[in-house]
Amino acid sequence: MRLALTLLLTLLLAPSHAGIRSYQANLDNAEWQLAEATPLRCELRHQIPGFGSARFISDASKQLNLRFSLQMLRKPDAATPVLLKSVPPAWRPGHSTLPITELTFYRQFDGELGKQDAWLMLNELERGMQPTFYYQDWQDKQTVEVGLSSVKFAPRFVEFSACLDQLLPYGFDDIAFTVLHHDKYGELTAHSLQQLQRVVNYLSLDPLLEVVLMDFYTDAYGTESTNNALTRQQAQSLKEKLIANGIPEQRITATAHGEKRHVAGNDSEFGRQLNRRVVMRIEPF
Numbered sequence: 001m002r003l004a005l006t007l008l009l010t011l012l013l014a015p016s017h018a019g020i021r022s023y024q025a026n027l028d029n030a031e032w033q034l035a036e037a038t039p040l041r042c043e044l045r046h047q048i049p050g051f052g053s054a055r056f057i058s059d060a061s062k063q064l065n066l067r068f069s070l071q072m073l074r075k076p077d078a079a080t081p082v083l084l085k086s087v088p089p090a091w092r093p094g095h096s097t098l099p100i101t102e103l104t105f106y107r108q109f110d111g112e113l114g115k116q117d118a119w120l121m122l123n124e125l126e127r128g129m130q131p132t133f134y135y136q137d138w139q140d141k142q143t144v145e146v147g148l149s150s151v152k153f154a155p156r157f158v159e160f161s162a163c164l165d166q167l168l169p170y171g172f173d174d175i176a177f178t179v180l181h182h183d184k185y186g187e188l189t190a191h192s193l194q195q196l197q198r199v200v201n202y203l204s205l206d207p208l209l210e211v212v213l214m215d216f217y218t219d220a221y222g223t224e225s226t227n228n229a230l231t232r233q234q235a236q237s238l239k240e241k242l243i244a245n246g247i248p249e250q251r252i253t254a255t256a257h258g259e260k261r262h263v264a265g266n267d268s269e270f271g272r273q274l275n276r277r278v279v280m281r282i283e284p285f
Helices: 002-012 115-126 153-165 190-205 224-244 269-275
Strands: 021-023 032-037 041-048 052-059 067-072 080-087 098-105 111-113 130-136 143-147 177-181 209-217 252-256 277-284
Touching (some): 052 153, 080 115, 098 111, 098 115, 115 130, 115 153, 177 190, 190 224
Parallel strands (some): 209 252
Antiparallel strands (some): 052 067, 067 111, 080 098, 080 130, 130 143
C-alpha cells in the first residue's frame, strides 16, 4: 500500500506532469502570527493565500504535545493521498528536497499531523526550508502544491517556543474530576491543597469551563448535626475561595452531604480518611 502511494505521487509530481496549481505566500505577503499564547494553549498560525491556513498547536498537558492542522477553505470530497516534502526556496539554490512523510486528506476534514511530523516541519522551517504538500485535486485531477513559507518565521518561532515553556504541566482531563481529602476537623490535607490550587489555576485561565460542581462529605465521627454543619462550612469556604480567584459565583454549585454516601467503612482510620472527601467536577461550556 505504501509503495503504491509512493509510485502514484512520483508520477503526479514528475517534471513532465503539466498543470500544477500552487498555493504559497510570497515575499511580500508572508506572515507568521502567534495567534494564541496562554498557559493553556499556544498556536502559531500562517496564512496561505487562496487556500487557508497552517496551524501549529500545543495545549497544556502532563507531556509536551504538538499537532499540525492544514485548514482548507475547500475541504476534500474524497480520501486523497498526500506527500509532504521539505523544499528549498528559490533563493536557496543547491539545497536538496527531502521527504517528510506521507499522509491522507480525508473527506470533509482538514489535514492533520501528529507531534513527530509537526516538529519535523518546524525544524525545516527554522532552517529556511518550505514544507510543501503535494496531492491530486479530487475534482479536476490537477496536481496541487501547498507550501509554507519560511519568510518571517524565525522571530515568531522564538515566541512560540517561549509560550510552550510557559504551558501548565497539566490539562483539562487532569482537573475535570478531582477528589480532595480532609481531616476530621474539615482541613484539607497538604496534598489536596496542592490539587486544589491546580484546579483554581486552571479555572481562572479558562472562561469556557461553565460549571463547577462540588460535593462535600465526611465520616461518621461526631454527631450527624455536627457533620452536616462541618460540610456546610466547607462548602461555603471553598466556594468563597473560588470566587476570590475570579470564578463567577453562578458557575459554582456546592452541596454539603454530611456523613452520607460513604465509600468505605467507618470502623478504621483508613476508611474514615476515604470518607472525608470533596468531589469536584468541572464541565465545559
